[in-house]
Amino acid sequence: MKRTHFLRPAAALMALLVLSLSAPLCISGCGGGGESTPSRTDLENTLKKGIKPNELGMVMVLEYHRIEEKEGDYTRSIENFKRDLETLYEKGYRLVKFRDLMSGRIDVPEGTTPVVFSFDDSTEGQFRYLKEGGKVVIDPDCAVGMMNAFYQKHKDFGYTGLFNFLPGLFDQPKYVEKKVDYLQENGFEFGNHTTNHPALGRVTDDVVKEEIAGPVEEMKNINPKVKMDILCLPHGSEPKSRQLMFEGSYDGTSYLNKWALLVGSNPFYPVYHYKNSGKVIPRIQVMDYDPEDGSGASGSGYWLRYFDKHPELRYLSDGNPETVCAPEYMEPRVLEKRLPNGVSFMGY
Ligand SMILES: [Zn+2]
Incomplete structure (x- = not known):
């Protein structure tokens, strides 16, 4: 149930649906399937490099x-x-x-x-x-x-x-x-x-x-x-x-x-x-x-x-088009209904 952490139930269901439909097309960076959270790991690696993503900028x-x-x-x-x-x-x-x-x-x-x-x-x-x-x-x-x-x-x-x-x-x-x-x-x-x-x-x-x-x-x-x-x-x-x-x-x-x-x-x-x-x-x-x-x-x-x-x-x-990545405190600035299907906020 990755990347659904910040979604409301209806949006989460939609995200899951889109994810399952698009999974065979994923090549890299979208981390389809499994219990792991590659995008979270990717973000940690990005932060370690000194890059602070701000996709609300x-x-x-x-x-x-x-x-x-x-x-x-x-x-x-x-x-x-x-x-x-x-x-x-x-x-x-x-x-x-x-x-x-x-x-x-x-x-x-x-x-x-x-x-x-x-x-x-x-x-x-x-x-x-x-x-x-x-x-x-x-x-x-x-x-x-x-x-x-x-x-x-x-x-x-x-x-x-x-x-x-x-x-x-x-x-x-x-x-x-x-x-x-x-x-x-x-x-x-x-x-x-x-x-x-x-x-x-x-x-x-x-x-x-x-x-x-x-x-x-x-x-x-x-x-x-x-x-x-x-x-x-x-x-x-x-x-x-x-x-x-x-x-x-x-x-x-x-x-x-x-x-x-x-x-x-x-x-x-x-x-x-x-x-x-x-x-x-x-x-x-x-x-x-x-x-x-x-x-x-x-x-x-x-x-x-x-x-x-x-x-x-x-x-x-953050290099991942499926997430809107920004410091945690910015989350209230996101209008969830405007997020494209399958895209969700990821704070740090
Ligand atoms: Zn003109």
């Missing part, structure tokens, strides 16, 4: 716009993008899919912190194909190219990201399908950034529905396998009828979004934490912070420094 969804030669407003330079990858890796951040982060079953190595990359507006610098000889190759200086090169050197960093797209995805019309197929097959995600990028708070309900239904219809024609349930709010502006962010239909196309993404500007708590922001999720723009003049104070440079100074506030994994 805060996480970040980072936000990029253009990737170009020179740094500027809403533009990350190629050089700085490469530096971001190095910095995040060295500080122990690991890429995860947005949907995986929001599922509450977060799978990153022991002692690391999940982070999501999101890219808005689907500009060419994010994903460019080049002709080299007779072949079409990914530009090594576009975001996807740089991420791939980094991943080849550091497989444990991960290779994924969320592209919040506008029509004409990535500005190379002849490669639209090829790019979408590549991203879909390589574990990237897409978000709906509307058709015309209006501030949804300033348009009528009908226009809101039209703007959100557009990309759903567009993606159906490009690659129907792409899941469309994330809305990225242009300018972070919420419509007057908030429910329309999540559900609606226009001209025969209906949509269903699980989350709406904001533009700024802070980290947030995991989905099972009582302070979780729910369905409207904040993000953090990638920019440098200058403590001298305070510029970039809402961006990633600031928050990375903040977590360096307050490591106890940052999500730190």
Whole structure:
């Protein structure tokens, strides 16, 4: 009866059911069967290494716009993008899919912190194909190219990201399908950034529905396998009828979004934490912070420094996606009904 210690009877029964159903799929770290408690033993080993997991700590969804030669407003330079990858890796951040982060079953190595990359507006610098000889190759200086090169050197960093797209995805019309197929097959995600990028708070309900239904219809024609349930709010502006962010239909196309993404500007708590922001999720723009003049104070440079100074506030994994592991006193912060099936709190 392992891992049921903190569950209510109904949840325990459900956990047991899921455990017994999923047991044949377990390879390592999930410790199916027997009376032993491998996850508890794993945790003790983790603690012995000086790692103090805190899976109730805060996480970040980072936000990029253009990737170009020179740094500027809403533009990350190629050089700085490469530096971001190095910095995040060295500080122990690991890429995860947005949907995986929001599922509450977060799978990153022991002692690391999940982070999501999101890219808005689907500009060419994010994903460019080049002709080299007779072949079409990914530009090594576009975001996807740089991420791939980094991943080849550091497989444990991960290779994924969320592209919040506008029509004409990535500005190379002849490669639209090829790019979408590549991203879909390589574990990237897409978000709906509307058709015309209006501030949804300033348009009528009908226009809101039209703007959100557009990309759903567009993606159906490009690659129907792409899941469309994330809305990225242009300018972070919420419509007057908030429910329309999540559900609606226009001209025969209906949509269903699980989350709406904001533009700024802070980290947030995991989905099972009582302070979780729910369905409207904040993000953090990638920019440098200058403590001298305070510029970039809402961006990633600031928050990375903040977590360096307050490591106890940052999500730190125990390496086991089936447990939410944190100091014992934090247990009341867990909303049990938000825990995915088979996942339970483990305190120390
Ligand atoms: Zn945008």
